[in-house]
Amino acid sequence: MLVPMRSILEAADQYHYGQAAFNMNSAGQIEAAIRIHELLHSGAILQGAEASNAYMGGAADFMHGTIEQKQAGAKAIGDAVKKYGADSPIPVALHLDHGKSLESVKACIDGGYTSVMIDGSSLPYEENVELTREVVKLAHPYGVSVEGELGVLAGVEDHVFSATSTYTNPMQAIDFFKKTGCDALAISYGTSHGANKGSNVKIRREIAIATKECMMHEGINGFLVSHGSSTVPPEYVARINELGGQLENTNGIDVNQLVDVSKSGINKINVDTDIRLACTRNILELFTGHPELQKSPSIGKIWEEMRAKPKNFDPRNYLGSIINTIITGEVPDEDVQKIVNCMKDGVIESIAPLLVQFGSYRKSQLIKPVTLEEMADRYKKEGI
Ligand SMILES: [Zn+2]
Numbered sequence: 001m002l003v004p005m006r007s008i009l010e011a012a013d014q015y016h017y018g019q020a021a022f023n024m025n026s027a028g029q030i031e032a033a034i035r036i037h038e039l040l041h042s043g044a045i046l047q048g049a050e051a052s053n054a055y056m057g058g059a060a061d062f063m064h065g066t067i068e069q070k071q072a073g074a075k076a077i078g079d080a081v082k083k084y085g086a087d088s089p090i091p092v093a094l095h096l097d098h099g100k101s102l103e104s105v106k107a108c109i110d111g112g113y114t115s116v117m118i119d120g121s122s123l124p125y126e127e128n129v130e131l132t133r134e135v136v137k138l139a140h141p142y143g144v145s146v147e148g149e150l151g152v153l154a155g156v157e158d159h160v161f162s163a164t165s166t167y168t169n170p171m172q173a174i175d176f177f178k179k180t181g182c183d184a185l186a187i188s189y190g191t192s193h194g195a196n197k198g199s200n201v202k203i204r205r206e207i208a209i210a211t212k213e214c215m216m217h218e219g220i221n222g223f224l225v226s227h228g229s230s231t232v233p234p235e236y237v238a239r240i241n242e243l244g245g246q247l248e249n250t251n252g253i254d255v256n257q258l259v260d261v262s263k264s265g266i267n268k269i270n271v272d273t274d275i276r277l278a279c280t281r282n283i284l285e286l287f288t289g290h291p292e293l294q295k296s297p298s299i300g301k302i303w304e305e306m307r308a309k310p311k312n313f314d315p316r317n318y319l320g321s322i323i324n325t326i327i328t329g330e331v332p333d334e335d336v337q338k339i340v341n342c343m344k345d346g347v348i349e350s351i352a353p354l355l356v357q358f359g360s361y362r363k364s365q366l367i368k369p370v371t372l373e374e375m376a377d378r379y380k381k382e383g384i
Contacts (some may be wrong), residue, residue, distance in 0.1 A: 002085055004375045005093040005115030005145040006183045008043040009223040009267045011367040017359030018262025021045035022351055023097060023272035025052050025316055027080040027329030032344035034084045034092060036351050042360040043090055043367045045268065047097040048077045050104055055316050056327050062316060071107040076327050078112025090364040105135050114372060115145035121152050125172065132180040140379040143372030150176050151188030153228050167204060170211040177220045184223040184268060187211060191228035195250045195273045203257045205264050212265030223267040230273035231255050236281050243284040246310040255357055262358050269358060278346035280313045286342050296335045315343065
C-alpha cells in the first residue's frame with residue numbers, strides 16, 4: 001500500500017534500523033524496486049528528483065525541464081508507483097528528492113507523491129525556515145510528509161551542486177524542526193553527492209548523535225536523513241571502464257559507516273549513484289556480449305550514445321530513443337526488453353544488499369499502515 005514517508009521512518013526510528021531511499025528514473029526500475037523490497041519484506045521509499053520528473057515528463061533537456069513537464073513526469077512516476085505498489089503487501093512511499101519550489105512540490109502532491117523534500121539549504125537560514133514552513137502548510141493537510149535540509153553538502157547531483165560543504169549545526173537543527181514543523185531533516189555531516197566523494201570519507205557521526213539527542217530532550221518527533229550516501233562499489237566502476245567507460249576518481253561511502261550511523265540517529269539513507277552505475281554496466285555488457293545489438297534498429301542508438309559519452313554513467317543521457325518505454329513501461333520489442341531487463345537487474349543488484357545491511361530487511365510488518373487521510377488527521381490534531 002502507499003503510505004506517507006513518515007510512517008516508514010517512525011518504524012525505522014523505533015526499531016533502530018536504517019531505511020534506504022532509492023532514486024528512480026523509469027517505470028521498469030520502479031517495478032523492480034518494489035518487487036525486491038517485497039521479496040525482502042522491507043518498507044520502500046522510492047524517490048524522484050526534479051530532473052527525474054522532467055525526464056519522465058518527456059523533457060529531452062531534463063536538467064532544465066518546464067513546470068508542465070515536471071507535472072506530467074510526477075504523474076507518470078506516481079502512476080507507476082501506484083500500479084506496482086498500491087496493492088503491494090509492503091508499505092511504499094514516493095518522495096520528491098531536492099524539491100526547489102512550492103510549484104514543483106504541488107506538482108508532486110497532485111501526481112501522487114506521498115512525501116516531498118524542499119531543499120532551501122542554499123538560502124539564508126531564515127529564508128530556508130520560511131520556505132520549508134510554507135511547504136509544510138501545503139503538504140500536511142494532504143497527509144504528505146516533508147523533508148527539509150540544513151547545512152550544505154558538496155558534490156553534484158541533478159539540480160544540486162556545491163563545491164564545498166558546511167556541516168549542520170545541531171542547535172540550529174532543533175530550531176529548524178520547531179519553526180517549520182517538518183518531519184525529516186537532511187543534515188550535512190561529511191557525505192557528498194555524486195560518484196566522486198573523495199577517498200576515505202569519514203562521516204562526522206557526532207553531528208547525527210548530537211542532533212538526535214537534543215531532539216529527544218526537546219520532544220521533537222522527527223527524523224534525520226543522510227544524503228549522498230551511495231557506496232559506489234569499485235567493481236561496478238572497474239567493469240564499466242573495462243568495457244570502454246572513462247570514470248575517474250570514483251569513491252563512495254563505506255557501507256559499514258552507513259550501518260553505524262543508522263544506529264546513531266540517522267533514519268533514512270539516500271542512494272542514487274549505485275543504481276545508475278549498475279544499470280550502465282549491465283547495458284554495456286549486453287552490447288559487448290551481443291555485438292549484433294549494436295546495430296539494432298530499436299536500441300542501436302543507445303549504444304551510439306554510450307560510445308559518444310564514455311564519462312557518463314547516468315542512463316537518462318543515453319536512453320532517449322526508448323523514452324516511451326521508460327515513461328510507460330510498455331515494451332515494443334525483444335531488443336528493448338533486453339535493455340529494460342538490464343535496468344531491472346541493476347536496480348535489484350544494487351538495492352538488495354543495502355536493504356539487508358541497513359537492516360530494513362524483514363521489518364515491513366513493523367510499519368503502521370497509515371493512509372494519507374489518517375496522517376492528515378494526525379497532523380491536524382497535533383497542530384502541525
Ligand atoms: Zn541529496
